[in-house]
Amino acid sequence: MLILLVVIGAIVAAVLVWPKADCEASAGSCSASPQTTRAETILNEIKTGEAALIDVREPDEYAVGHAPSSILFPLGDIEAGKFELMDKDKKLYLYCRSGNRAGIAEDALQRQGYTNVENLGGLSDWQSLGGELVTN
Secondary structure (H helix, E strand, C coil), X not given: CHHHHHHHHXXXXXXXXXXXXXXXXXXXXXXXXXXXXXXXXXXXXXXCCCEEEEECCCHXXXXXXXXXXXXXXXXXXXXXXXXXXCCCCCEEEEEECECHHHHHHHHHHHHCCCCCXXXXXXXXHHHHXXXXXXXX
16 A cells, blocks of 8 residues: 555656656746637737727627727628728628627628628627727
């Protein structure tokens, strides 16, 4: 029994020390890199011009809280064909309150020739992706 405890202790110690030894061997370049959230990835795509984040709610809803860097473009305007973007292949991320209007907007934009449209759902879905909300 004592031998078994010693063996288990040695295994646990090896597991705990191994990553540290690896880091020291690589001249200390081993640091834990935090996971990038999906929201951060989307915001980075927006910063580089690869994508746009579109809020399809109404102005009063947008004023209460919205995703940073999002553009307000209400569903009614999208359905009326008022949404114009030169590059119809640009990634468009859509959201609303619950995901319903974003889904309708996604269909409308695809009918208008936009090829890279994604419904992110509602604001709570944005937050579950790691996104924050801002107000005007």
